[in-house]
């Protein structure tokens with residue numbers, strides 16, 4: 001069972017080079033917290049990235065909500081990632097035909113493939129989503145990039161059913177492009193079994209169980225121990241705290257303790 005294995009041991013089973021890197025980073029830095037930096041001003045994102053950097057393995061962006069985007073913002077974000085040792089994920093949720101996602105990944109204002117170690121993609125279009133994203137990268141660059149495929153969502157009333165989950169798992173684990181898949185975004189350990197993939201689970205908060213727009217929350221302990229999360233994604237739980245740094249530390253401590261408990265049992 002993958003949830004019983006340590007991150008170190010799973011690094012050796014990963015087919016994606018970025019997944020391997022992330023598993024090892026998590027183990028050495030002792031954190032399985034991803035910060036969802038959903039803020040609309042570049043300086044605000046850089047500020048929370050600097051404060052929370054020591055406690056996170058991954059910083060997740062929605063770059064299209066940044067009102068004052070510039071290349072300088074990306075340069076600064078990358079140097080914070082380097083300084084504090086975390087990876088960058090753009091939660092773009094690509095969902096179009098291969099040719100279009102290839103353009104969306106590498107071109108336009110954001111040139112995501114140039115800086116995001118990881119991106120998210122829906123499996124709705126089928127395998128061509130992976131081929132399309134890969135096509136945007138040179139042969140060497142594809143080793144430094146990875147995709148998290150969405151097999152489930154935390155939104156109440158979402159349309160994903162068991163068949164869709166099963167087929168998403170097949171795309172993530174079978175075929176020529178599995179070396180490009182770093183993990184799966186989902187809500188349950190039953191969604192996939194392969195231990196070389198990371199389970200990223202959003203919808204994590206210490207108190208409060210829903211928001212007004214369909215988001216459903218679970219506690220850090222619940223997502224790691226009952227739902228099989230390898231990485232817990234926290235946005236507003238940290239961003240809206242009075243002391244952001246302290247909140248990041250608390251989430252880091254609770255998510256990490258839950259993981260240590262999980263592998264010890």
Ligand code: 5FU
Nearest residue numbers: 036152153154185202203215234235236
């Ligand atoms: F794929 C998903 C999902 O199923 N639920 C999510 O909430 C992604 N998310 C993202 O996680 C969402 O786009 C936000 O960036 C983040 C959750 O933020 P919160 O403030 O902790 O609710």
